[in-house]
Amino acid sequence: MKLLEHEAKAILKERGVAVPPNGGVIAKTAQLSAALKRAGKAPWVLKAQVLAGGRGKAGGIKLAKTPKEAAVLAKAMIGMDLITHQTHGQAIKVKELLIEGGVKIERELYFSVVMDRKAAAPAIIASAQGGMEIETLASEKPEAIIRMTVDPVVGLRDFAARRLAFALNVPNDRVGEFAKTAKALVKAFIDLDASMLEINPLILTPKGVMALDAKVITDDNALFRQPVLAKMKDHEATALENEAKAADISYVGLDGSIGCMVNGAGLAMGTMDTIALAGGSPANFLDVGGTANEERVTKALKIILKDKKVKAVLINIFGGIVKCDMIAAGVVGALKKIKLKVPLVVRLQGTNVEAGKEILRKSGIPVIQADELWDAAKKAVEAAK
Amino acid sequence: MAIILDKDSKIVVQGFTGSAGSFHAQQCIAYGTQIVAGVTPGRGGQTHLDRPVFNTVHDAVRSTGAFVSLIFVPAPFAADSIMEAVDAGCSVIICITEGIPVLDMARVKRYIQQAERGGRELTLIGPNCPGVITPGECKAGIMPAFIHKPGPIGVVSRSGTLTYEAVDQLTKRGLGQSTVVGIGGDPINGSSFTDILAKFEADPATEAVVMIGEIGGSAEEEAARFFKEKMTKPVFGFIAGKAAPEGRRMGHAGAIVEGGAGTHASKIAALRAAGITVVENLSEIGETVARARKPLAA
Numbered sequence: 066m067k068l069l070e071h072e073a074k075a076i077l078k079e080r081g082v083a084v085p086p087n088g089g090v091i092a093k094t095a096q097l098s099a100a101l102k103r104a105g106k107a108p109w110v111l112k113a114q115v116l117a118g119g120r121g122k123a124g125g126i127k128l129a130k131t132p133k134e135a136a137v138l139a140k141a142m143i144g145m146d147l148i149t150h151q152t153h154g155q156a157i158k159v160k161e162l163l164i165e166g167g168v169k170i171e172r173e174l175y176f177s178v179v180m181d182r183k184a185a186a187p188a189i190i191a192s193a194q195g196g197m198e199i200e201t202l203a204s205e206k207p208e209a210i211i212r213m214t215v216d217p218v219v220g221l222r223d224f225a226a227r228r229l230a231f232a233l234n235v236p237n238d239r240v241g242e243f244a245k246t247a248k249a250l251v252k253a254f255i256d257l258d259a260s261m262l263e264i265n266p267l268i269l270t271p272k273g274v275m276a277l278d279a280k281v282i283t284d285d286n287a288l289f290r291q292p293v294l295a296k297m298k299d300h301e302a303t304a305l306e307n308e309a310k311a312a313d314i315s316y317v318g319l320d321g322s323i324g325c326m327v328n329g330a331g332l333a334m335g336t337m338d339t340i341a342l343a344g345g346s347p348a349n350f351l352d353v354g355g356t357a358n359e360e361r362v363t364k365a366l367k368i369i370l371k372d373k374k375v376k377a378v379l380i381n382i383f384g385g386i387v388k389c390d391m392i393a394a395g396v397v398g399a400l401k402k403i404k405l406k407v408p409l410v411v412r413l414q415g416t417n418v419e420a421g422k423e424i425l426r427k428s429g430i431p432v433i434q435a436d437e438l439w440d441a442a443k444k445a446v447e448a449a450k
Numbered sequence: 451m452a453i454i455l456d457k458d459s460k461i462v463v464q465g466f467t468g469s470a471g472s473f474h475a476q477q478c479i480a481y482g483t484q485i486v487a488g489v490t491p492g493r494g495g496q497t498h499l500d501r502p503v504f505n506t507v508h509d510a511v512r513s514t515g516a517f518v519s520l521i522f523v524p525a526p527f528a529a530d531s532i533m534e535a536v537d538a539g540c541s542v543i544i545c546i547t548e549g550i551p552v553l554d555m556a557r558v559k560r561y562i563q564q565a566e567r568g569g570r571e572l573t574l575i576g577p578n579c580p581g582v583i584t585p586g587e588c589k590a591g592i593m594p595a596f597i598h599k600p601g602p603i604g605v606v607s608r609s610g611t612l613t614y615e616a617v618d619q620l621t622k623r624g625l626g627q628s629t630v631v632g633i634g635g636d637p638i639n640g641s642s643f644t645d646i647l648a649k650f651e652a653d654p655a656t657e658a659v660v661m662i663g664e665i666g667g668s669a670e671e672e673a674a675r676f677f678k679e680k681m682t683k684p685v686f687g688f689i690a691g692k693a694a695p696e697g698r699r700m701g702h703a704g705a706i707v708e709g710g711a712g713t714h715a716s717k718i719a720a721l722r723a724a725g726i727t728v729v730e731n732l733s734e735i736g737e738t739v740a741r742a743r744k745p746l747a748a
Contacts, residue, residue, distance in 0.1 A: 180552050180553075180556070180637060180638070182637045182638055182667045182668070182669075183667075183668065183672075185555070185556050185559035185560075185638045186556050186559070186560070187553075187556065216560070217553055217556040217557050217560060218557055218560060255553065258551050258552070258553050260552060260637075284551055284552050284553065286525065286549045286550060286551045286552065287551035287552075287553065287554075289525075289526055290526070290551070317695065319693075319695060327611070328611055329609055329610050329611030329612065330609060330635055330664075331607070331608060331609020331610065331611060331612035331613075331635065331662070331664055331690050332609060332610075332611035332612045332614075332615060332690075334609075334664060334665070334690040334691040334693070334694050335609075335612050335615065335688075335690040335732045336732075337693040337694065338690060338691070338692045338693045338732060339731065339732050339733060340693070341692065341693040342730070342731055346693075347693055350694065383611040383614045383615055383618070384594055384614075385580060385592050385593055385594050385610055385611060385614055414614070414615070414618060415594045415597065415614055415618075416594045437733060438615065438732060438733045439731065439732075439733035439734075442733075
């Protein structure tokens with residue numbers, strides 16, 4: 066789950082990381098003057114609260130020197146369609162602005178913590194060239210990037226934080242403050258079960274160190290022990306994705322016309338690929354899970370069919386933990402409750418496959434059955450035409 | 451010969467009396483696997499599936515001589531269970547559990563590295579995987595046994611059901627498997643593709659390997675490098691996720707750690723450049739291997 070800038074900053078502030086004077090989040094221009102007052106003296110910064118990066122260049126971050134200027138900007142920004150290089154050509158509607166007091170920037174650094182798969186540990190990625198997109202920096206000046214692995218049990222040690230400060234040419238009078246901030250950021254990463262925490266830029270002010278922006282992605286597997294995060298809204302998820310999540314179903318909506326229900330994430334991806342290879346396009350990724358029961362199958366089918374783009378449904382189950390007869394019974398049960406208006410292709414393999422096929426045959430439901438995935442994909446593509 | 455497990459492997463099941471543990475332990479026993487004990491804290495002294503139940507892995511190992519642990523413990527407690535198995539002296543640990551926090555796995559890896567520095571040899575398979583099967587000898591996992599048959603093809607995969615798909619295709623074309631290993635779909639896992647490829651390369655019973663990867667991370671790219679430098683046996687590779695949307699699971703700074711790797715295109719390119727036979731159509735894995743092994747007479 067990705068946190069919005071203001072959510073991430075609130076969490077970091079509680080953990081001892083300095084952030085700019087906070088005027089709060091506004092959704093209406095009427096809330097602006099109070100927010101400006103809370104943020105303190107001019108100038109102010111108005112920041113669109115969307116998840117995509119690259120907001121500055123796209124017009125999602127503006128500086129206002131007077132309340133009047135702020136009002137004009139706020140009016141233009143609330144409700145604007147933001148297209149950044151990270152939104153893949155699609156516009157994101159700006160619903161909220163974060164209002165902050167301007168701060169004096171002496172230097173901009175880049176600082177992030179990620180989970181390094183290969184090292185099997187958190188890793189700090191930092192650079193003295195902050196503000197720049199890290200991808201750009203990586204391809205143009207890889208030598209300007211510093212990497213440091215962190216022990217997941219201990220966190221960032223004092224000496225390591227100091228080494229980082231000196232490597233980034235932090236002036237002597239702010240090395241202590243930088244080390245404190247770096248340690249707090251790494252601790253936040255660990256305590257929050259984050260998979261990514263990015264501060265770009267982390268700035269040096271004349272007196273200290275401050276997070277001017279904040280991006281946090283959390284590990285959904287750890288939400289059971291993160292009560293605060295678990296209560297937060299997943300801003301990226303669509304209504305259907307949230308509905309699926311509540312039912313413990315892994316679902317991602319896509320643009321195509323063939324709805325998929327598959328068991329296992331790998332096979333779900335492989336099924337999407339096969340549909341694409343057969344000339345169709347998948348409407349979704351859906352992993353019904355390893356312990357799917359009739360209720361889950363019903364729920365999954367309901368979610369797939371709520372997507373109006375769906376012209377055909379392909380159910381592809383390779384029974385391991387999941388038994389094919391149980392899936393078949395689930396499909397039959399679901400179709401007693403849902404009126405199916407599009408063709409349904411079902412491909413069952415693995416545990417109890419014959420019993421599963423028999424249940425489908427006897428049900429009288431018009432199911433197109435297939436034995437092989439390629440055959441199933443071709444039938445689904447044909448049916449969706 | 452097989453890699454990781456054979457008919458003599460003695461296995462203790464952690465999370466033995468739970469519903470998943472019970473069901474799958476039973477299936478493994480039916481296959482002929484030597485499940486010799488189970489562990490469920492608080493139920494030591496009982497008998498389950500005709501096997502003794504112990505409170506701790508230490509007790510189970512001491513009483514039965516098991517050196518393999520198969521874990522079905524729920525995600526919040528699974529990392530601790532892996533470390534318990536390490537501490538109890540197990541040399542092979544297979545963790546089926548899905549949904550373990552990534553940070554827990556980072557801590558588990560540290561723990562295993564410490565044990566290895568002390569001279570121990572450890573193999574962790576998983577988590578979030580179907581387990582390991584040596585067809586005809588030993589099944590330690592949740593895979594449907596009947597799709598497998600003994601033979602010369604090694605299979606290694608990040609996904610459970612994709613593995614079944616590939617194995618089914620192989621078996622239907624008369625190609626049996628030496629060992630089938632699910633290394634798991636989590637960002638941090640016990641054994642990498644490279645670890646398993648090295649075992650297959652050294653295994654006289656394995657003649658060719660099917661490797662099934664997916665988008666994210668750089669394990670496939672590293673495996674490609676290993677193949678090029680160290681392997682003599684042919685490898686057939688499939689990568690899932692060509693049609694998957696970008697950016698939903700990968701953070702930006704994460705992409706940089708991998709050095710631009712992690713996309714479907716980059717993995718396919720790495721495999722091809724190394725000389726691995728790339729299979730584009732999931733449905734053609736079995737056929738591709740079969741064709742390569744029986745070249746048409748001129």
